[in-house]
Amino acid sequence: MTVIVGASAAGLACAEALRRKGYTGPLTLVGAESHLPYDRPPLSKQVLSGDWEPARARLRSAEALSALDATLVLGDPAVHLDVPERAVHTASGRILKADNIVLATGLRPLTLAGQPTLRTVDDALTLRKRLLGCTNAVVVGDGVLGAEIAATARRMGVAVTLAGPQSAPMALQLGPRVASELASLHAAQGVSLRLGAAVTEVSEDGVLLETGEVLPADVVVVAFGSAPATDWLQDSGLTLGNGIVCDSRLRAAEGIYACGDVARWHHETLGRMVRLENRTNATEQGIAVAANILGADEAFLPVPYFWTDQFSAKIHVHGFVSPDATVVEGSASEGRFVVRYHRDGAVTGVLGWNMPKQARQHRAEISLRCPAGVAASTPGAA
Ligand SMILES: Cc1cc2nc3c(=O)[nH]c(=O)nc-3n(C[C@H](O)[C@H](O)[C@H](O)COP(=O)(O)OP(=O)(O)OC[C@H]3O[C@@H](n4cnc5c(N)ncnc54)[C@H](O)[C@@H]3O)c2cc1C
Incomplete structure (x- = not known):
């Protein structure tokens, strides 16, 4: 029996790879959301803009999921992991014992009460509705997600300000030279950039910067980071520290593995612990975990890769x-x-x-x- 917690990109990739590689045992995917597994990159692009119906972001058709011969337990989050018993307990009271457990719970966004953010398909639809009816939107956060939301909102015709502490959008992820090109692109498309100043307060009037400037806003989108979704593992005895800490084989404990945004593992080539938050890693790591469950005993040694689309x-x-x-x-x-x-x-x-x-x-x-x-x-x- 294999139980995979987190029915999204990494978890599904692991389930599919197990079957492809010949695993015939029982397989259960546990997901906190009630939706069938869907992809997140389109949420801040095609789904937010309205170019795609949300169903188009689904990772697999119902037929493909049924061919996987797995039990899907959706809308029932895991709430406890019993490591010695190798059992997952869910909110509804299920106890799922397994030979192997895969943890693929991703991230939870950091939020501000009452302000929209974007991690799930429901978030995307809520944010879209808010943006369609708004005059001034301020996106707080100058990383990948903030820059993508600003670009999409602008394409929707919304007056958008992008605020954050860096000198240019995504400066950390692109380096200063390319980030300044991105800043020029955003400015040319009409995004108002208020960068290089921290946001100190969000109120009914708008967003207050450390410079004293107030950015008027009827919608404030929060995109200033996320944390690995490990709250439910606090009492498990697993080593947690900016993710689920794993060895080079993505193993957190005997018979327990992690993959995707939540996994922090020892990258042998780099000689250090790494955690990646990108779509390609989710698939590659899910496949690597499946191979190791089936005895490959291989270190995971990727060259990181991500993409973003803006204007x-x-x-x-x-x-x-x-x-x-x-x-x-x-x-x-x-x-x-x-x-x-x-x-x-x-x-x-x-x-x-x-x-x-x-x-x-x-x-x-x-x-x-x-x-x-x-x-x-x-x-x-x-
Ligand atoms: C809006 C957006 C746009 C993005 N765009 C890009 C892009 O352009 N390029 C790129 O490379 N990457 C992009 N990413 C990142 C990419 O989508 C992620 O790296 C990828 O989704 C990680 O997959 P995952 O399966 O590890 O985690 P997730 O996709 O977060 O899935 C984790 C799943 O686990 C579930 N879960 C959480 N806790 C529990 C629990 N206790 N019990 C059961 N289930 C639980 C969650 O509900 C979720 O469904 C984007 C992300 C977002 C949010």
């Missing part, structure tokens, strides 16, 4: 960014380029701006044996 820009990042960035193909004036990031003579990462294929071709140049400081500057790498 006309499709940005793809492989590896780790650093302040030392060189354009190696195309140019900003052409609206398409590839940047190579360096540190101490080594290539740490590659970014494509509307050049996904070319960026992929440069990926082989990346050396992951880079200093820890570089690794810490990548999205969700902690």
Whole structure:
């Protein structure tokens, strides 16, 4: 028996890989949400904008899920993990004992009471409704999610201000050079940027910055971070620390594994603990856990990769960014380029701006044996 907690990208990838690799035992997926498994990247893009009906974000059809021959327990969050008994307890009182348990519970967003944020499909629909009826929206948070929401809201015709402490949107995730291109793109599309100043208060009048400026807002969207969804594991005895702490095989304890946004594991090539918050990692890590459950005993050694779409820009990042960035193909004036990031003579990462294929071709140049400081500057790498 295998129980997977978290019925989303990582959990589903693990379930499917188990079946593909020949696992014939009973399989149960436990999910806190009542929806069939769906994808999150479209939420801040096509679902928020209204280009897609929410159902289009589903990860699999009902037929494909039924072919998986798994029991789906949805709308019933896990509330306790008994490690010695290897059992998952759910809110409704189910006790699911298993030979192997996979923890794939993702993140919970940090919120401010009464203000919308965006993590689930229900959040996306609520936020869409709020944006459609609003005059001024302020997005608090200049990371990936905040920048994407600002871009989509602007495309919906909303007057949007993006506020946050960095010098440019996604400066941490793109490095200063590319982030300043992104800032120019947002400004050219009419997003009002109020960056480089911390938000000190959100009130009925709007958003107060540390500079004393008040940004009027009838909708304030909170996008200033999230935390691994591990609250329910506090009394489990597992080691928790910015995620579920795992060895290089993604094992948190005997017969217990973690994957996706919630997993913090020892990356042997980097020689440090890493946690990634991106879609590709969720799939790759789910597949790696399935292989290890079936005896592969393989270390998980990915080159991190994420993408974001904002206005006309499709940005793809492989590896780790650093302040030392060189354009190696195309140019900003052409609206398409590839940047190579360096540190101490080594290539740490590659970014494509509307050049996904070319960026992929440069990926082989990346050396992951880079200093820890570089690794810490990548999205969700902690
Ligand atoms: C709006 C948005 C846009 C994004 N866009 C991009 C993008 O453009 N590119 C990119 O690379 N990445 C993007 N990401 C990140 C990407 O979606 C995540 O990295 C990915 O979803 C992680 O998958 P996961 O399965 O680990 O976690 P999640 O997708 O968060 O799934 C975890 C699941 O576990 C459930 N759960 C939580 N606690 C419990 C519990 N106690 N019991 C049972 N179930 C539980 C949750 O309800 C959830 O369904 C985006 C994320 C968001 C939110």
